[in-house]
Amino acid sequence: MTSSSLRVKGLTKRYGDFVALAPTSLDVANGEFLTLLGPSGSGKTTLLSLIAGLAHPDEGHILVDDADVTHSPAYDRDIGVVFQNYALFPHMTVEDNIAFPLKMRKVADADLRRRTAEALETVRLPHVAKRYPRELSGGQQQRIALARCIVYRPAIILMDEPLGALDKKLRDQMQLEIKRIHRELGTTIIYVTHDQEEAMTMSDRICLMNAGAIEQLGTPEDLYFRPQSVFVADFLGESNLLSATVRQVDAQGLDIVLADQAAPSRAVGNGASFAAGEPIKLMVRPQNLHVEDAANGKLTGRLVDVMISGSMTRLYIAPERIDMPQLVAAYPTRSSAAPYEIGQLVSLDWNSADAVAIRDGRGH
Amino acid sequence: MALAKAPAIEPGQLRTTARSRARSQAWTWAAMGGPLVLLLVFFLVYPVGQLLLLSIYNDSGFTLAPYRQLFASAVYIDVLLITLKISLATTLVCVVVGYPIAYLISVVGKDRKATLLFWVLLSFWTSFLVRAFAWIVLLGRNGVINKLLLSLGIISSPASLLFNFGSVLVGMVNALLPLAVLTMLSVMENIDRNLPRAAATLGARPGMAFWKIYFPLSLPGVAAAGIMVFVTAIGFFIVPALLGGRRETMITQLIIDQVQQTLNWGFAGAISVLLLIVVLIVFVAYDRLLGLSTMTGAAAPRRAAPSRLAGPVQKIGDAVLTLLGMISDRIILALPSRRRDRNPEQAGLGLQAFVWTMLIIISAPTILMIPLSFGTGGLNWPPQGFTLHWYETVLHSPVWTQAFLRSLLVGLGTGGLAMLIGTPAAFLLVRSNVPGKAAWLAFILSPIVVPRMIIAVGMFYVFARMGLVGSAFGLILGHTVVAVPYVVMTMMAVLRNYDTRLDHAAQSLGARPFATLRHITFPILGAGMFSSFLFAFATSFDELTIALFATGGLNATLPKQFWDEVTLQVSPVIAAVSTCLFIFMGLLIFVAERLRRRAAAR
Ligand SMILES: Nc1ncnc2c1ncn2[C@@H]1O[C@H](COP(=O)(O)OP(=O)(O)O)[C@@H](O)[C@H]1O
Ligand SMILES: [Mg+2]
Numbered sequence: 001m002t003s004s005s006l007r008v009k010g011l012t013k014r015y016g017d018f019v020a021l022a023p024t025s026l027d028v029a030n031g032e033f034l035t036l037l038g039p040s041g042s043g044k045t046t047l048l049s050l051i052a053g054l055a056h057p058d059e060g061h062i063l064v065d066d067a068d069v070t071h072s073p074a075y076d077r078d079i080g081v082v083f084q085n086y087a088l089f090p091h092m093t094v095e096d097n098i099a100f101p102l103k104m105r106k107v108a109d110a111d112l113r114r115r116t117a118e119a120l121e122t123v124r125l126p127h128v129a130k131r132y133p134r135e136l137s138g139g140q141q142q143r144i145a146l147a148r149c150i151v152y153r154p155a156i157i158l159m160d161e162p163l164g165a166l167d168k169k170l171r172d173q174m175q176l177e178i179k180r181i182h183r184e185l186g187t188t189i190i191y192v193t194h195d196q197e198e199a200m201t202m203s204d205r206i207c208l209m210n211a212g213a214i215e216q217l218g219t220p221e222d223l224y225f226r227p228q229s230v231f232v233a234d235f236l237g238e239s240n241l242l243s244a245t246v247r248q249v250d251a252q253g254l255d256i257v258l259a260d261q262a263a264p265s266r267a268v269g270n271g272a273s274f275a276a277g278e279p280i281k282l283m284v285r286p287q288n289l290h291v292e293d294a295a296n297g298k299l300t301g302r303l304v305d306v307m308i309s310g311s312m313t314r315l316y317i318a319p320e321r322i323d324m325p326q327l328v329a330a331y332p333t334r335s336s337a338a339p340y341e342i343g344q345l346v347s348l349d350w351n352s353a354d355a356v357a358i359r360d361g362r363g364h
Numbered sequence: 365m366a367l368a369k370a371p372a373i374e375p376g377q378l379r380t381t382a383r384s385r386a387r388s389q390a391w392t393w394a395a396m397g398g399p400l401v402l403l404l405v406f407f408l409v410y411p412v413g414q415l416l417l418l419s420i421y422n423d424s425g426f427t428l429a430p431y432r433q434l435f436a437s438a439v440y441i442d443v444l445l446i447t448l449k450i451s452l453a454t455t456l457v458c459v460v461v462g463y464p465i466a467y468l469i470s471v472v473g474k475d476r477k478a479t480l481l482f483w484v485l486l487s488f489w490t491s492f493l494v495r496a497f498a499w500i501v502l503l504g505r506n507g508v509i510n511k512l513l514l515s516l517g518i519i520s521s522p523a524s525l526l527f528n529f530g531s532v533l534v535g536m537v538n539a540l541l542p543l544a545v546l547t548m549l550s551v552m553e554n555i556d557r558n559l560p561r562a563a564a565t566l567g568a569r570p571g572m573a574f575w576k577i578y579f580p581l582s583l584p585g586v587a588a589a590g591i592m593v594f595v596t597a598i599g600f601f602i603v604p605a606l607l608g609g610r611r612e613t614m615i616t617q618l619i620i621d622q623v624q625q626t627l628n629w630g631f632a633g634a635i636s637v638l639l640l641i642v643v644l645i646v647f648v649a650y651d652r653l654l655g656l657s658t659m660t661g662a663a664a665p666r667r668a669a670p671s672r673l674a675g676p677v678q679k680i681g682d683a684v685l686t687l688l689g690m691i692s693d694r695i696i697l698a699l700p701s702r703r704r705d706r707n708p709e710q711a712g713l714g715l716q717a718f719v720w721t722m723l724i725i726i727s728a729p730t731i732l733m734i735p736l737s738f739g740t741g742g743l744n745w746p747p748q749g750f751t752l753h754w755y756e757t758v759l760h761s762p763v764w765t766q767a768f769l770r771s772l773l774v775g776l777g778t779g780g781l782a783m784l785i786g787t788p789a790a791f792l793l794v795r796s797n798v799p800g801k802a803a804w805l806a807f808i809l810s811p812i813v814v815p816r817m818i819i820a821v822g823m824f825y826v827f828a829r830m831g832l833v834g835s836a837f838g839l840i841l842g843h844t845v846v847a848v849p850y851v852v853m854t855m856m857a858v859l860r861n862y863d864t865r866l867d868h869a870a871q872s873l874g875a876r877p878f879a880t881l882r883h884i885t886f887p888i889l890g891a892g893m894f895s896s897f898l899f900a901f902a903t904s905f906d907e908l909t910i911a912l913f914a915t916g917g918l919n920a921t922l923p924k925q926f927w928d929e930v931t932l933q934v935s936p937v938i939a940a941v942s943t944c945l946f947i948f949m950g951l952l953i954f955v956a957e958r959l960r961r962r963a964a965a966r
Contacts, residue, residue, distance in 0.1 A: 054561050074564035075573075087562035091580045100576075104567035152567065 003187045004065040004078075004155035005030040006051065011060035013046050020046040022213040023060065028156075028190060033182055036192045037199040038209030039235070044192045045084075047209070048158050051190065052081045064156065075104070080154035084161045086145040088133035094120075094144050095129040101152040119151035122181065139170045143177075150181065156188045163198070175202055196236050200224070208232055226270040226356065233283045233358055240289060240327045242282040246274045246357070254357050256282065258298070260321060265298060266352035272359055281358045286330035288354035291315055291340065297347030301327065303340050308333055317346060393798050396788035400808065400848065403785060407845045408811055411822030416640075418825070419633030430634035440618065444638065447615040450529075450604065451597035454536040458593045459586055461537070461722055462544035466585070468711055468719045469545070470552035482953070483723045488542035489949045490730055491906045493926050494942040496606045498729035499535050500526065500934055501736060503607075506744035508732055527609035535603040538726050540596055544589040551585025571692025575685045587654050595643055599815030602908065606930065615639055616817040623821055623913065636818045643815060730946055737939035754940035764941065767925035770836065771905055774921060777840035778847050778904035779897045785844065786851030786900075787893065793852070794859040809849045816846065816909040824913035834916030842910040847900035854899060858892030891959055898956050902949070 006028040013021040021043045028034050036044045049055040051062060053074035062070045069077050089097050098119050102112045120126045123143035133141055142162060149157055162178070163171045179202060182189055193199055199206050200220045208215045208223060208231075215235075216228045227233040230241060244267075247255035253268045267282055274280065290297070301317040304326065308314075313333045318326055327348065340346060419430050434440050469480045487495070502508050503525040510522040525531060555578065563573035601616040608614075615635060622632040732745075737754055739747035758764045792798055793805060811819065823842050824833065832838030866888065870880045886893070908923040915924050922945070930938055 052565055054564070073569075074561070075567050075569050077565075079565065081562065081565040083558050083562055085556070085558065087556060087558040089559060089563075089577055100563070100568075101566035104572060148566070 002153060002155050003031050003185075006156055006188060006190070007061075007063040007066070008047075008051065009061045009063070011047070011050055011062065012058045013043075013050060013055065014058050019212050021050070021057075022211075024214055026207060026214070026217070028188060031186050031188055033179075033189045033191065033202060033204045035199040035203040035206045036190065036209055037196060037206050037235075038194065038215070040194055042209040043212040044194075044209055045160055046212070048081070048160050048190065048192055051156075052079050052158055053077050054081075078155050080149040080152070080157045082145050082149050082157065082159040082162045084164060086133075086141045088141055088145060088148070090133055092132075093129070094125075094131050094133065094136070097133065097144060098148045098151050101148065105152060115151055119147040122150065122184075123147040123177070138165055139174065142166065142174060146178070146181070150185060150187070153185070154187070156190065158190045158192075160192045161194065162191075163193070171198070178202070200236070208235060210235075227283065227358060228270060228272060230281050230358060230360065233281070233356075238286050238328060238330070240284045240286065240325075241358075242284070242324065243360070244280050244282045244357070246276055246278045246280055248276055249274050253352070256280065256357065258282070260323070263298070265355070267355040267357045268353060270356050270358055274357060274359070279360050281360045283356045283358055284350045284354060286314065286328045288350050289327065289329040290349045291317070291329050292347045292349060297349035299324075299327075299348040301346060301348060303342050303344045303346055305342065306340065315340065315346075317348065319348075393792060393796065396792045397798070397804070399785045400789040400852075403841070403845060403848070404807065404811070407823060407826070407841055408814070408819060411826040412636075412814060412818055413822075414825055415629070415633045415636055415818065415822035417633070418629045419631075419637055422630055427630070430628075430630040433631060434634050434638065440635070440638075443613055443615055443618055444642070446612065447598060448642070450532060450536060450612065450614060451594050451600075453533055454540060454597045455590050455594040457533065457537045458541050458544040459548075459590050462541055462548055462589060463582075463586065464715055465541075465719050465722055466545045466548035466552050467582075468715055469549055470555070471557070471711055478957075480719070480723070482957070483727055484542050484545050485953050485957075486950055487538070487723075487726045487730075488546065489902060489906075489953055491923065491926075491942075491945055491949070492539050492602050493906075493908065493923055493930065494945050495538055495730060496535050496603050497926075497930055497934070497938060497942055498733045499531065499538065499607055500930075501733050501743050501939065502729045503531055503534075504743065504934075506742075508745045511745045526607060527612075529608075529612060532604050532608040532612045535607040536597055536600065538729070539600070539603055540593045541722075541726055543596065544593050547589040547592050548582065548585040551588065552582050555581045569689075569693040569696070571694075571696055572686075572689035575689035575692065576682075579685065584654070587650065591646065591650050594646060595813060595815070598639070598643065599817050601817065602927075616815070619817050619821055620912070623824065629825060632821055636815075636821065639815055640818060643813070647813070730942070733939050734943050734946070737936060737943045739936070743934065743936055743939060754936045755944075757937050758940050758944070763920075763925060764922075767920050767922045770919060771922040774836055774839050774843060775901045775905040777836065778843040779901035781840055781844045782847045782851045782900040783893065783897050786848045786896070787855050790852045790855035790859055794856050795864075808852050811846045812849050819846065820910040820913055823910060827914055833914060834919050836919070839911060839914050839921070840904075842914050843904040843907055844900075846907065846910070847903040850899045850903060851896045854892065854896040858889055858896075862889060891962070894959060895956055898952065902952065 006026075008024060008026040010023045010025055011021060012019075012023045024047065036047060038044050046055065050057050053069070053072060053076075057070065060070070061068055064077070064079070088094075089100070092100070095116055098116045099112055102115060107115070116129075117126065120129060123146055125140060125143050125147070128136060128140060128144070133144065136144065142165075145162070159178075163174050166174060175198060178189075178191075191202065203220060205217065205219055206223050207217045210231055216223055216232045218226075223232055223236050227236065227239075233239045233241060243259040244256045245259070247257055247264055249255075249269075253266055254274060255264050256267050257264050291303075299319055299321075301319040303315060304318050305316040306313065307316070311333055312330050315329045316326055317329065329348070420426060420428065422429070465480075465484070469477055469484070472480065504510070505522040505524070507525075509525060510519075513519045514522065559581065560573045560578050563577045564570075568576065598614075599616055601614060601620060604612045604614045605617055615638070619632050619635050619639075622628045622635065735747040736743050736745070738750050738752070740749035740751050740753075741747060789808065793801055798804070820842075823845075827833045827838050827842075830838075832841070862885070866884055867880050870884045871877070875883065906923060907921075908927055911921045911924045912927065915921060920928065922941075926938065926941060929935070
């Protein structure tokens with residue numbers, strides 16, 4: 001099975017004055033599953049189009065296995081693309097759609113038929129070969145798009161929100177399917193989504209994008225446990241962000257003081273270096289925020305709302321100090337009703353190992 | 365136990381309420397669709413039927429004499445063949461030249477698209493008469509082309525460029541190219557732009573991606589444009605009459621002669637039957653090959669399963685397309701200008717150059733005519749001196765000013781009446797579940813398909829007996845018949861795009877149906893309604909065929925007056941009138957486009 005590494009150096013794309021992609025550099029290892037994650041309009045499709053050769057960069061280079069392909073046309077790049085709306089050819093049968101890239105490569109007839117059938121097998125839809133795309137359901141079209149892409153074994157596959165149009169259940173199923181195909185083929189995959197859960201479950205690494213630039217690149221654990229910015233902490237899962245100031249930095253972590261409070265507490269760093277006196281944000285994930293009756297926690301607040309969303313129950317708490325944002329705590333739902341009453345005064349606490357210090361880029 | 369207390373409903377009573385509801389619904393349908401149906405029955409079906417009947421009935425009963433006359437000599441068959449030849453050539457050139465134009469418009473960015481569209485629309489809306497006249501001036505002995513060729517030393521004495529097949533073809537193509545472009549554009553705009561891009565990522569070179577993916581998907585547009593252009597061309601008389609010689613006489617000109625000179629209704633009817641049969645054959649052939657449903661364009665490419673061209677034909681087609689793709693890619697590879705870092709998002713320079721050349725060719729004659737209307741040297745190029753004399757002549761001539769007022773009156777009347785009759789019908793076709801929608805739509809669109817000349821002559825016959833000839837009211841009725849299909853089509857498109865949930869929201873907020881219409885529906889649909897009105901107005905304002913007969917000798921409309929003058933002599937006065945018309949239409953499009961954009965921005 002062929003697969004390639006990809007290297008992007010200083011790639012830039014502007015539309016008039018608007019910078020759709022600020023100079024971006026990125027290395028994708030051979031066989032890696034990398035996800036581009038980010039809100040809508042953050043430049044994910046732009047980056048993907050540049051890599052595929054469907055758009056022309058203003059600056060920068062693209063290297064596939066160290067060969068510069070920046071100026072090669074799309075049809076010479078050997079990079080497969082699964083489009084957001086599938087882009088199946090409506091005037092061709094499923095079979096002809098899948099055979100198209102093989103025909104373009106002048107594959108012999110017998111071989112072509114065998115490989116088309118194999119690709120249909122791989123996506124588990126051998127019975128729809130003679131149908132037209134419009135006669136398929138959304139999920140089936142998705143699989144055919146995938147089959148058309150893998151049939152010619154491109155060294156790198158790009159997928160632009162391939163599951164965006166599917167409902168939740170189908171999406172979960174297709175995620176497993178795509179992971180299976182990635183395992184079986186070993187191809188390098190760059191996968192775009194704006195769904196953080198999807199990114200977390202599928203990727204080797206996640207590249208989080210914001211406003212046309214990379215915000216953070218790392219493993220799902222990196223991004224979840226050691227976010228480098230408030231944006232990352234906010235985008236990946238829920239988080240409580242508390243303003244604080246660094247007192248002192250040592251080998252194990254940081255001494256900090258929450259805003260407007262005298263009592264010091266401990267936090268762990270996110271890998272960045274901090275200086276004493278620096279204003280920071282303290283991130284505590286909802287599941288790590290403990291709600292207690294006794295008034296011995298780090299903060300106190302009033303319970304505003306209780307929400308049960310399936311397996312998790314969320315408590316919304318307005319801190320006593322009015323200048324703090326509303327906090328949320330989560331714990332697994334239990335059969336009995338919530339032990340707290342709305343309006344009740346509660347105490348909040350967390351383990352210092354679960355409190356992560358983040359540089360407060362936006363100042364305080 | 366509340367249920368038990370409810371008044372018992374007898375089965376009979378239930379049936380009556382259901383029946384009365386069905387009856388009131390039928391009344392609503394009749395009130396909304398009735399006027400349009402009556403209009404078409406009385407002023408389309410009846411007149412055309414009359415004319416066709418006249419060809420087999422005369423004072424002494426059943427007769428085939430007109431047909432005997434028709435086939436007695438080769439003259440009329442020759443005219444038919446010439447008509448077919450000119451129409452086919454026009455169709456071919458329009459489609460081949462129009463395709464790249466429509467393609468470029470469908471792929472460029474918003475701003476460039478607006479510019480390109482403006483020039484196509486300007487040409488589309490410039491009167492056929494003005495455009496034909498402009499070519500007379502341009503191709504004349506002392507016109508721009510001859511002067512240019514002389515000054516370059518290519519010819520030594522002025523060539524006769526007018527009154528031959530070439531000049532007719534140029535005029536016809538200029539007349540119908542915008543129609544071809546707009547028809548193909550409506551299909552191309554609905555082709556997913558990701559499809560050719562997907563083909564590229566799958567390994568298709570540009571030629572292959574075009575011929576195997578884009579072209580088959582655009583084919584319904586090509587076919588629709590072809591048939592629209594052909595059917596319009598076959599019923600054309602302005603261009604062959606003004607730019608052609610005796611050998612380029614077309615069949616509609618024969619009908620005019622029969623009615624205007626000899627009042628031979630029977631023979632005019634026979635020629636009309638012949639023309640109608642040809643048009644019918646074309647439509648039946650089209651339906652067999654592609655299915656008439658593809659004519660509506662928009663929906664076609666999605667369900668473009670090779671409808672009836674199955675099996676071997678499809679295989680051959682596929683092989684031809686593959687071959688074309690390979691040849692194109694060879695050519696592209698061989699081209700010297702292939703830049704390595706060519707931007708895949710931009711259309712090729714060659715394409716852009718071609719499109720702009722074509723747009724200049726179709727706009728230039730009219731624009732070059734403008735300076736001549738201010739000159740003292742007649743219509744000879746280059747323009748000499750400066751005078752407003754010709755404009756003064758027009759303004760001080762009661763014939764021209766009255767013709768203008770007449771056209772304005774008839775145009776506004778037509779716009780109003782067509783909206784009044786067409787809008788409810790469009791509502792009915794989009795919003796209700798009235799049975800037989802497809803058939804009704806076909807009926808409503810029939811005034812576009814039946815050659816205008818046949819409608820005009822039939823109407824003239826009926827108007828003459830009703831005493832409507834020469835009246836503005838008669839002309840408004842006549843123009844409404846040919847304008848109303850456009851109103852219905854535009855309004856249907858507008859209504860389809862309208863989110864009916866807004867109505868439901870208004871009603872849930874307490875608005876009664878009429879209040880909903882007044883406060884919600886109409887304000888939102890306003891721009892669409894206004895552009896339908898403008899379309900109807902412009903159709904009437906530029907209409908000559910019906911006006912040719914229905915105005916009688918007096919009370920000419922502007923196109924009729926123009927026609928009478930231009931067939932008499934070609935003078936700078938006409939250039940002045942043409943300039944005024946051109947600017948009037950230019951302003952109209954500009955205003956309409958502004959309004960449309962403002963509505964879109966909301
Ligand atoms: N062809 C274009 N012309 C102008 N702006 C564009 C074009 N394509 C994308 N953009 C802009 O670039 C930004 C990034 O777009 P995109 O890469 O599609 O975002 P994403 O895929 O992350 O949602 C958006 O603000 C979008 O409006
Ligand atoms: Mg996108």
